[in-house]
Amino acid sequence: MKKKTSPDRQVQRTRQFLLNALVDLTVEKGYEKVTVQDIIDRANVGRTTFYSHFQDKEDLLLSGFEKLRDVFDDLRSESPLEKSLWDFSLALFQHAEQQRQPFKALFGKQARGVVFSLFQKTLVAYLKERLQASFPKKKQPLLPLDVFVQYLFSVFSGLLTWWLDNDISYSAEQMNEYYRKLTEPAIQKLLPGV
Amino acid sequence: MKKKTSPDRQVQRTRQFLLNALVDLTVEKGYEKVTVQDIIDRANVGRTTFYSHFQDKEDLLLSGFEKLRDVFDDLRSESPLEKSLWDFSLALFQHAEQQRQPFKALFGKQARGVVFSLFQKTLVAYLKERLQASFPKKKQPLLPLDVFVQYLFSVFSGLLTWWLDNDISYSAEQMNEYYRKLTEPAIQKLLPGV
DNA sequence: TTCCATATAGAACATAGTGTTCTGAATGCT
DNA sequence: AGCATTCAGAACACTATGTTCTATATGGAA
Numbered sequence: 001m002k003k004k005t006s007p008d009r010q011v012q013r014t015r016q017f018l019l020n021a022l023v024d025l026t027v028e029k030g031y032e033k034v035t036v037q038d039i040i041d042r043a044n045v046g047r048t049t050f051y052s053h054f055q056d057k058e059d060l061l062l063s064g065f066e067k068l069r070d071v072f073d074d075l076r077s078e079s080p081l082e083k084s085l086w087d088f089s090l091a092l093f094q095h096a097e098q099q100r101q102p103f104k105a106l107f108g109k110q111a112r113g114v115v116f117s118l119f120q121k122t123l124v125a126y127l128k129e130r131l132q133a134s135f136p137k138k139k140q141p142l143l144p145l146d147v148f149v150q151y152l153f154s155v156f157s158g159l160l161t162w163w164l165d166n167d168i169s170y171s172a173e174q175m176n177e178y179y180r181k182l183t184e185p186a187i188q189k190l191l192p193g194v
Numbered sequence: 195m196k197k198k199t200s201p202d203r204q205v206q207r208t209r210q211f212l213l214n215a216l217v218d219l220t221v222e223k224g225y226e227k228v229t230v231q232d233i234i235d236r237a238n239v240g241r242t243t244f245y246s247h248f249q250d251k252e253d254l255l256l257s258g259f260e261k262l263r264d265v266f267d268d269l270r271s272e273s274p275l276e277k278s279l280w281d282f283s284l285a286l287f288q289h290a291e292q293q294r295q296p297f298k299a300l301f302g303k304q305a306r307g308v309v310f311s312l313f314q315k316t317l318v319a320y321l322k323e324r325l326q327a328s329f330p331k332k333k334q335p336l337l338p339l340d341v342f343v344q345y346l347f348s349v350f351s352g353l354l355t356w357w358l359d360n361d362i363s364y365s366a367e368q369m370n371e372y373y374r375k376l377t378e379p380a381i382q383k384l385l386p387g388v
Numbered sequence: 389t390t391c392c393a394t395a396t397a398g399a400a401c402a403t404a405g406t407g408t409t410c411t412g413a414a415t416g417c418t
Numbered sequence: 419a420g421c422a423t424t425c426a427g428a429a430c431a432c433t434a435t436g437t438t439c440t441a442t443a444t445g446g447a448a
Contacts, residue, residue, distance in 0.1 A: 158348020
């Protein structure tokens, strides 16, 4: 006979309940207006329990962000350099498609700010690393690499949030195609050889 | 003999003090962490006074945003259609350059969210209006116009915030040149005729 | 089963911030 | 000199946070 819950499972279950509650409430009324009391009421969890798991509301929100690191780790190890500029966007669009609600809570109109900075930091680092690795050393770029990295990040995150805020009327593959169509001309023109 | 202050001037002065205090404090510690008490202490203004002028902290922040409407109004009336996609960005970059501190408070890492949505709404509406007016009716766009509008907005706002967060090491004209270089290839390829 | 460590619920509390209301003082205009 | 406007500051009710306490439930091991 299998036990229903072990202590570990109970913890995981509680944390998941809390995250789900935060995500739901954020979609409903916006991250700012969600109170800890709302969260624990919705999750049927005691106040003590909440603060034994998370430092505060933001800490809980960030815990929902951890899986994204795996996506980037996979990309670093698996995606060949010459494809990495397109693979990352497809992977993230698909990731967002699979987990619509959390992503909407994290990136939608309601909750920019906290997570966004972290996401930006991660993605910008990834893009810069990839561009530096693949850009031919001899050539002089037509504009600062940092500017170009910011450009790629902006286009991607802009399309992502637009997509999420408009209830995902296109597929992840379609969005990635748009991302590619939009950025490819500038890449070819400004970073020849990449 | 000229009077030092009239009632109207006093009001304007008080409002300006409060806005300056909010901007300074936001740069110092981030918008979220600035309290009304901080603001009125810094501005040497009574609590009553604050709430007689503004509904809350956000209302005060938005009051610093009003001048931007004039910029868009000017663009609509003065900028010819075929130039409007480049003129808007230069005008805004210059506007941001003139008022670095308020812009940093409004768009910098510290305070995305509140104002950003309003700014996005305004600029997206402007871009869509201009693109629809200038796009040849007969041609079928290679991707949805909304996606392209989002693209233009994302690139611009991304460059703007990057610029502000990095203490404006380039000139407004230089940034506008980057914006143009980055977006022109996609425009030529995806919206031929615009 | 019995026992123990761990998770949990919930109440009470101190602290901090918000927005309102009241009183009284200062300021500028006529 | 008198009046209306604008201000400062205190007191207050309210909401939310994060901590501490006590007590209860639960799963795993003897």
